[in-house]
Amino acid sequence: MEQPVRPRLPEPSPPRSTPVVAFTRAEREAAPLTIPPVVVRLLGALLGLVLLREAAPILIPIAVAVALMFVLSGPVERLHRLGVPPHWGAGVVVTIMLTCVIGLGSVLARPAAQWAERAPTTVQQVVDTIERMRVAMLPPGRRAAHPLPTVHGGDSIQDKLATEGLLLTRVIFGQAMHFALQASATVILLYFLLASQSWLLTRTVEAVRRPRARALLLSGIRQARREIGLFLGTMGLINIGLGVVTGIALAFIGLPDPVLWGAVVAVLNFIPYLGPALVTVLLLLAGSMSFGATWTMLLPASIFLAGHAVEANLVSPWVMGRRLRLSPLSVFLSVMLWGWVWGFAGTLVAVPLLLGFRCLCQRRRGLRRICHYLEGGRSDAPSLTMLLRARERRLARHVVRPSRRA
Numbered sequence: 001m002e003q004p005v006r007p008r009l010p011e012p013s014p015p016r017s018t019p020v021v022a023f024t025r026a027e028r029e030a031a032p033l034t035i036p037p038v039v040v041r042l043l044g045a046l047l048g049l050v051l052l053r054e055a056a057p058i059l060i061p062i063a064v065a066v067a068l069m070f071v072l073s074g075p076v077e078r079l080h081r082l083g084v085p086p087h088w089g090a091g092v093v094v095t096i097m098l099t100c101v102i103g104l105g106s107v108l109a110r111p112a113a114q115w116a117e118r119a120p121t122t123v124q125q126v127v128d129t130i131e132r133m134r135v136a137m138l139p140p141g142r143r144a145a146h147p148l149p150t151v152h153g154g155d156s157i158q159d160k161l162a163t164e165g166l167l168l169t170r171v172i173f174g175q176a177m178h179f180a181l182q183a184s185a186t187v188i189l190l191y192f193l194l195a196s197q198s199w200l201l202t203r204t205v206e207a208v209r210r211p212r213a214r215a216l217l218l219s220g221i222r223q224a225r226r227e228i229g230l231f232l233g234t235m236g237l238i239n240i241g242l243g244v245v246t247g248i249a250l251a252f253i254g255l256p257d258p259v260l261w262g263a264v265v266a267v268l269n270f271i272p273y274l275g276p277a278l279v280t281v282l283l284l285l286a287g288s289m290s291f292g293a294t295w296t297m298l299l300p301a302s303i304f305l306a307g308h309a310v311e312a313n314l315v316s317p318w319v320m321g322r323r324l325r326l327s328p329l330s331v332f333l334s335v336m337l338w339g340w341v342w343g344f345a346g347t348l349v350a351v352p353l354l355l356g357f358r359c360l361c362q363r364r365r366g367l368r369r370i371c372h373y374l375e376g377g378r379s380d381a382p383s384l385t386m387l388l389r390a391r392e393r394r395l396a397r398h399v400v401r402p403s404r405r406a
Contacts, residue, residue, distance in 0.1 A: 053341045060345045061182050065189040067352045069197065070229035071236070072097070076194050090194035094187060104263065111257040118289060216363045224359040228352045231324050238319065239266040242311050249303045255290055265304060269311075271347045272331050274339070276308050326354060330374045 052059060072093050079089035193200070201221065208214045247262025255261065264282065268275035280301045287297035317325070334354040338346030358374045361367040 056342050060342050061185040061189055063349050065186050065193055067349050068190050069193040070225050071232045072194060073197055087195040090191050094191050108260050108263055111260045220359050220363050224356045227324060227355050234319055238315060239269045242307055246304050246307055250300055253299050255300050272335055279304055327374055
């Protein structure tokens with residue numbers, strides 16, 4: 001029998017090598033330039049900071065009003081449970097706050113003006129005293145080339161202020177008007193936020209479509225509100241107590257206007273690290289004004305530093321607990337950043353903004369690693385050797401070992 005002829009398959013063609021495409025220099029220059037995503041994000045962050053700085057007159061009242069809303073929303077809600085409508089409760093709370101601030105400001109305005117009027121003369125005297133001490137430490141052969149400064153009671157500074165009085169008056173008037181407008185905008189915005197906080201929260205949650213995103217947003221807003229309100233309220237009570245204790249101690253040693261200095265301590269102590277340093281410098285100047293260039297001029301600053309040491313190391317950690325504790329490095333960087341962006345107001349809201357940013361990082365998967373740098377108070381951090389051993393054990397689990405057969 002004849003066998004059927006099998007069809008002959010075509011022989012496979014040899015593999016073709018991938019042609020090497022050679023670009024000319026003109027084509028390479030015309031090709032689009034790809035920018036790494038990290039560079040794009042860094043440039044976007046820098047642009048955002050510049051925009052925040054330029055929009056400071058609008059954003060500062062909003063940030064301060066939101067921070068105050070977290071503190072004052074509790075009394076408004078308590079009044080609402082008693083049957084008071086939210087708009088009436090917000091009006092009552094804002095009126096009480098304004099009455100306290102205006103009353104305290106009217107009491108402290110005159111002493112503050114008197115200290116500010118005496119400040120140029122005192123600064124000039126302090127500069128002359130430091131110059132005498134520097135000349136006295138020089139070798140005897142070089143003292144003749146450095147004559148001692150004469151005590152002139154600050155005439156040079158006063159003459160300069162007199163010649164530039166018109167320009168200084170314009171600057172002070174402009175700054176006062178700017179502060180008045182921002183303060184008025186903050187108070188009005190605070191009233192509207194307190195009166196419509198429930199409505200705003202409901203509309204914000206309704207704008208999110210996915211249920212999981214709604215839950216994360218609602219829990220994040222509630223956590224930020226709870227932590228920021230607790231921080232500001234607790235720190236306010238602690239700073240008021242520190243101001244009262246410092247004022248009583250300053251009155252005991254005979255420093256004039258202890259109520260003014262107690263208020264200065266209570267306000268500036270809200271600024272971490274920089275606020276206590278500024279209070280120390282101001283109390284040194286006040287001590288030199290009141291007691292002269294003697295060792296007693298150090299008493300006001302020493303009293304404040306002792307009270308601040310007790311508050312920072314014992315009272316605040318015990319009251320705050322671990323939940324609100326932040327890393328000192330992150331707090332200092334936040335104060336520097338927002339101080340550069342918004343000035344003095346930025347240093348006051350730096351820590352509340354940092355707490356809000358931590359709440360955001362806890363709910364975003366890509367930002368959770370940042371929380372390890374923001375959280376503080378952990379003394380049980382593992383060593384580098386322990387971390388390396390844990391990594392080796394983790395890698396050893398994924399290695400496939402050949403099975404042994406008998």
